[in-house]
Amino acid sequence: MAGKFAGSTFIENLPKIYGMYTGGFLVFVLLMAILEQMGVGADTIGILFVAFTIVIYAGIGVLSRTMAVDAYYVAGRQVPAVFNGMATAADWMSGASFVAMAGGIYFGGHGYLAFVVGWTGGYILVASLMAPYLRKFGCYTVPDFIGTRYGGNLPRFLGVVVLAVASFTYVTAQINATGTIASRALQIPFEVGVWFGLLGILLCSMLGGMRAVTWTQVAQYIVLIIAYLVPVFWMSNKQGFGLIPQFVYGDAVQRIGELETLHGLGTLPAVTGAVGGLSALSKPFAAASGTALESWKFVTLVACMMLGTASLPHILMRYFTTPSVRAARQSVAWSLMFIFLLYFTAPALATFTKLQILDPNLATGIIGKSIADVQALEWIQKWSNVGFAQIIDANADGILQLNEFFMRGDIVVLATPEIAGLPYVISGLVAAGGMAAAMSTADGLLLAIANALSHDLYYKIIDPQAETKKRLLVARVLLLAIGAAGAFVASLKLTSILGAVAWAFDFACSGLFFPIVLGIWWKRANRQGAIAGMIGGLVAGTWYLYMVRWGGMEPWIGIDHLRFGMIGMPVSLVLMVVVSLMTPEPDAETQAMVDEIRIPSGDTVLGSTH
Amino acid sequence: MDTSTREDHWRRTKSLMIVTLTIWFIFSFVVHWFASSLNSVTFFGWPLGFYMAAQGSEIVFVITLFWFVKAQDKIDRDCGVAEED
Numbered sequence: 221m222a223g224k225f226a227g228s229t230f231i232e233n234l235p236k237i238y239g240m241y242t243g244g245f246l247v248f249v250l251l252m253a254i255l256e257q258m259g260v261g262a263d264t265i266g267i268l269f270v271a272f273t274i275v276i277y278a279g280i281g282v283l284s285r286t287m288a289v290d291a292y293y294v295a296g297r298q299v300p301a302v303f304n305g306m307a308t309a310a311d312w313m314s315g316a317s318f319v320a321m322a323g324g325i326y327f328g329g330h331g332y333l334a335f336v337v338g339w340t341g342g343y344i345l346v347a348s349l350m351a352p353y354l355r356k357f358g359c360y361t362v363p364d365f366i367g368t369r370y371g372g373n374l375p376r377f378l379g380v381v382v383l384a385v386a387s388f389t390y391v392t393a394q395i396n397a398t399g400t401i402a403s404r405a406l407q408i409p410f411e412v413g414v415w416f417g418l419l420g421i422l423l424c425s426m427l428g429g430m431r432a433v434t435w436t437q438v439a440q441y442i443v444l445i446i447a448y449l450v451p452v453f454w455m456s457n458k459q460g461f462g463l464i465p466q467f468v469y470g471d472a473v474q475r476i477g478e479l480e481t482l483h484g485l486g487t488l489p490a491v492t493g494a495v496g497g498l499s500a501l502s503k504p505f506a507a508a509s510g511t512a513l514e515s516w517k518f519v520t521l522v523a524c525m526m527l528g529t530a531s532l533p534h535i536l537m538r539y540f541t542t543p544s545v546r547a548a549r550q551s552v553a554w555s556l557m558f559i560f561l562l563y564f565t566a567p568a569l570a571t572f573t574k575l576q577i578l579d580p581n582l583a584t585g586i587i588g589k590s591i592a593d594v595q596a597l598e599w600i601q602k603w604s605n606v607g608f609a610q611i612i613d614a615n616a617d618g619i620l621q622l623n624e625f626f627m628r629g630d631i632v633v634l635a636t637p638e639i640a641g642l643p644y645v646i647s648g649l650v651a652a653g654g655m656a657a658a659m660s661t662a663d664g665l666l667l668a669i670a671n672a673l674s675h676d677l678y679y680k681i682i683d684p685q686a687e688t689k690k691r692l693l694v695a696r697v698l699l700l701a702i703g704a705a706g707a708f709v710a711s712l713k714l715t716s717i718l719g720a721v722a723w724a725f726d727f728a729c730s731g732l733f734f735p736i737v738l739g740i741w742w743k744r745a746n747r748q749g750a751i752a753g754m755i756g757g758l759v760a761g762t763w764y765l766y767m768v769r770w771g772g773m774e775p776w777i778g779i780d781h782l783r784f785g786m787i788g789m790p791v792s793l794v795l796m797v798v799v800s801l802m803t804p805e806p807d808a809e810t811q812a813m814v815d816e817i818r819i820p821s822g823d824t825v826l827g828s829t830h
Numbered sequence: 831m832d833t834s835t836r837e838d839h840w841r842r843t844k845s846l847m848i849v850t851l852t853i854w855f856i857f858s859f860v861v862h863w864f865a866s867s868l869n870s871v872t873f874f875g876w877p878l879g880f881y882m883a884a885q886g887s888e889i890v891f892v893i894t895l896f897w898f899v900k901a902q903d904k905i906d907r908d909c910g911v912a913e914e915d
Contacts, residue, residue, distance in 0.1 A: 325884075330865060333883035337858060340888045344854040347895055348847050352902075466885070470875025477877075506880040510866030519859045526858060544913045546903060553895040560892050567884035818840055819911040 225284035225428070225435050226291070231298055238303075241276075242442050248272060249446075253645040262644040263407065269648035270405040270655055273443055274420045277436045277659065284428035284435050289688055289829050292429030292695065293360040293671060295541040299434055304547075305554025307434050308538045310441035312339075312559055314390075315397025315658035316721045318444060321563075323629025325570035329505040331514070334521040336563050340556060341522070342529025347552035350530055351539035353740045355548035356817045358824025359540065361668070362533040362732065363676040366754075368826065369739045370747040371810065373681050378754040380672045382731030383533045385758070387665045388706065390532075390724035394662035395421070395703075395710040398655060405651045411711050417655075418707040421662045426696050429671075433663045434541060440656035441558065447653020448562050448633075452569050455640040459576070459584075466568045472575050476505045479578040483587055488623040491614040495607050498626040505574065517778045524785035528725025531732040534661075534668035545820035573632045576639055577625075584639055591620050599638040603631060666706065670699040722782045723765065730761030730788020734796050742800075743814050749800030756795040761788025839909035846905060850898045857887040 230237075252265050286292055299307065317339070324332045359365040362383060367376025398417025403410045424436040456465035461472065480486075485504060494500070508514060529535065538555075539548040576584040586594045591613055594600055603609040610626040633654070637646040674695035679686055686694070731754050738745040738753075764787040767773035768780055779786045805811075813825055861868070865879030873881050906912035 330880055330883060333880070334862075337862065337883055337887050341854060341858045341891050344850060344891055344895060344898070347898060348850045348854075468875075470873070470881070473876055473880060474872075506869060506877045508865040508869060508879055515863045515865070518862050518865070522858055522862065546906070546913055549899045549902060553892075553899050556892055556895050560888055564885050564888055815836060818843070819836065820906050820913050821911045 225280065225431065226286070226296065228298075231300065234300065234303055238438060238442065241439060242446075245443060245446065249645065249649060252648060253643065256643055256645050262647070265644060265648045266405040266651055267407075269652040270402065273652045273656060274659075277439060277656075278420060278423035280436045280439055281424035281432040282427055284432035286428050286431055287689070287692060289691065291431045292692055293540075293675065294537075295429075295431040295434045297541055298543055299541040299551075301542060301547040301550035302554050303438050304434070304538060304542055304551040305558050306441040307437035308535065308551070308555035309558035309562075310437040310444065310656070310660035311534060311538055311664035312555070312661070313444065313562055313657050314394055314661035314721060315401075315654060316393065317562065317566075318448065318654050318657035319397065319630050319633050322566045322569045322573070323632040325567050326574055326632045327499060327501065327503065327629055329503050330508045331503065331518060333567065334518045335525060336566065338522040338525025339529065340560060340563055342526035343552055343556040343559075345526060345530035346535070346539075347549055349737050349741065350536060351552050352545045352549045352820065353817045354536060354736075355539055355542060356545050356820060356824060358826040358830075360537075360675050360826075360830070361672045362536055362736070363672050364680070364826070365739065366732075366735055366750065367676060367680060369810070369813070370735075370745075370750040371806075372747055375735075375747055375750050375754070376676050376680060378751060379732070379735070380676050382727065382754060382758055383672050384669055385762075386532065386724045386727035386731070387534060387669045388702075389727060390534075390721060391662055391665040391669070391702075391706045392709045393721050393724075394658045394665065395706045397658035398662060399707075399710060401651055401655045401658065405648075405655070414707050414711045417659070417662075418703050421659050421666065422700065422703050424659065425663045425667050426699055429692075429695065430537075430541060430667060433667050434538075436663065437660045440660040444653040444656040444660075445558070445561060447649045447656070449565060451637045451642060451646050451650060452565055452572075454642055454646065455572065455636060456568075458642070459572070459582075459640060461572055465572065466564055469568045469571045472571045473506050476571065476574055476578060477507070479575075480504055483578065483622040485622055488621060489614075491612055491623045493612055494610050494626040498608070498610055498628055500623050500626050502623075505571075513778050517783075520779060520783045520786050524729060524783050525722070525725050527729040527733045527789060528727075528785060531728040531736065532725065533672070533728070533732070534664040536736075537668055537671070538664070569636065570632055573636050573639065578622075584641075587620055587622050587625060589620055591618055594620050599635055602638070603627070603635055608635075662706075666699055666703050669702050670695055673698045673702075723784075726761060726765070726783070726785035726788065727758070729785040730792060731758040733789060734792045738796060738800075740814070740817065743811050744800055744805055745796065746800050746803055746806045748803040749796040749798075752799040753792045753796030757788040757792025760791035761785060764788070835909055835911070839905065839911055842905045842909070843902065846898070846901055850894060853890070853894050857882075857890045861887060 256265055290296055354365055357365055363376050363379030366379035395414055395418060399410055399414030402417045403413030425433050456462055462468035542548040542551050576582055578587050579585045580588045600609060608628045608631050612624050614624055678694050679691050735750045735753050761784045765781055765784040768775050816825055861882050868879035869877040871878040
């Protein structure tokens with residue numbers, strides 16, 4: 221029954237298989253470069269890049285098909301630590317990380333780096349507080365833990381609700397990103413691109429569940445990290461910034477500080493009239509203002525992103541797939557290592573792009589040059605045509621000032637190869653990388669929602685007698701339905717990509733962080749407390765989000781809509797502790813269960829098929 | 831397994847958790863609170879406050895995590911509760 225992607229021989233051969241895959245991908249890139257030299261058009265190369273990689277992922281997805289419950293939900297618990305680390309990194313790094321992060325740093329400077337800190341440090345919490353214990357527990361989903369630890373259907377149901385709210389918020393942004401990239405690379409309308417992206421995502425996950433998603437995510441990680449690093453290294457060496465740019469861009473940061481003064485950053489009047497979504501540089505790059513409010517905003521964003529990381533079910537469930545508790549722990553460390561490779565490159569990329577645009581001594585510099593010359597540049601024309609860049613000569617002096625050049629942050633990743641004059645093959649590679657990042661995250665999220673609904677809501681609550689075949693059929697139908705719902709919402713284009721991504725973290729930490737952590741670390745935590753904590757945290761957080769975003773309320777000491785977890789989490793913690801202490805302690809059986817998950821050896825609490 | 835082994839294992843696990851989270855807390859929050867003052871220090875060309883947010887804290891996180899994995903594994907083995915290899 222099992223496809224090729226299973227069995228102990230397959231696991232032993234993993235390094236060889238993915239080594240060959242990586243080699244094959246590099247050969248493909250080379251082939252594309254040769255085609256470009258032979259005069260094949262940029263559009264064709266873009267189409268080939270995106271189409272070829274999607275076909276590969278879909279192929280892996282089909283080969284990993286399964287009809288076994290534990291293979292579908294937890295990949296048969298045989299994913300080695302390093303490979304699970306790669307899969308988690310792909311699961312983690314979304315379209316936003318790949319496309320928007322460097323642009324965010326370009327515009328936001330030091331303040332935006334809170335995302336970089338927050339999206340890495342959360343893994344310390346995952347490793348020390350959560351993952352190994354949940355692995356020992358042996359659950360299929362996060363609500364599976366909540367439901368068994370606290371007992372009864374209500375906590376399980378609430379777990380499903382928080383999971384669905386957080387993950388669905390996140391998945392629409394990812395499907396949106398796949399649609400954007402597919403529509404540009406394949407030259408189809410955005411609305412069609414969204415459904416095309418969804419088709420690719422479902423091919424990777426429907427037949428093989430977690431097993432298929434795992435092996436496609438490893439493949440997607442390899443593509444996305446190559447696609448992110450190669451252009452940066454190439455550009456850095458071409459422009460003479462150094463061999464390993466990540467370690468040498470300190471001087472460039474300082475130089476940007478000088479250029480900001482030279483170009484009059486902060487002294488120029490704001491120019492209006494730019495197309496929506498475009499902005500001009502207005503914040504200093506490295507300088508932090510030093511006010512307590514600014515520091516407070518930095519650390520609160522870091523806190524929400526970190527505690528959100530440790531509560532997001534599509535990440536936690538990746539650690540249910542390792543062969544042992546020890547491997548789960550190692551796997552968290554590898555995940556962070558693989559994520560770090562991209563995240564410590566993003567600030568370097570933002571720095572180089574900024575320097576190239578600002579420095580009048582460089583051939584690429586545009587600020588301070590004549591507008592006629594700048595408008596003749598190929599990349600300016602191309603990105604102006606699609607509404608990603610704009611020049612407004614506000615003071616009509618024919619010279620481009622800092623406040624007169626507008627662009628979208630996404631350009632930093634998408635257009636940097638062109639700014640630096642790299643061949644088009646690199647742009648095709650970047651498109652494939654962005655697609656891999658968005659698809660892999662969408663896959664993990666869709667699977668997390670569908671699994672929670674099929675396992676926890678359908679099997680555990682509605683029909684506990686359901687046969688295996690029926691359970692897995694329900695799981696797949698749900699996957700299809702949720703994917704379609706996500707694509708539909710994405711096609712409405714309701715929020716900007718980043719807003720929605722940060723909200724998912726806030727929802728997750730408001731509703732799930734304390735119920736999970738205290739379930740492991742505090743034996744006294746009971747059902748009533750968990751119910752109060754989940755409802756209170758989610759309701760308080762959502763109410764605050766609504767009030768500051770749409771209700772016209774003034775954010776309370778800088779806690780804006782990106783940081784509403786700072787409201788949800790304390791409410792959740794206080795309610796959970798107070799209500800637990802006011803009600804009877806959990807029974808002896810539950811307390812023994814908590815003792816059991818605290819030690820690695822011995823059987824899992826829940827059986828391998830449950 | 832006797833209760834004292836369990837208690838000993840959990841006590842050591844908790845201490846390790848506290849040490850790990852203390853490092854985490856310092857490099858997640860404390861350092862960045864003082865970013866503006868740190869920026870007056872230059873570290874291999876970088877303003878230090880910017881460097882810590884862009885790279886320094888992240889490097890500390892990676893190292894801490896690999897160290898934590900080793901330390902926890904040692905505790906598990908010492909207490910005889912580690913899984914078989």
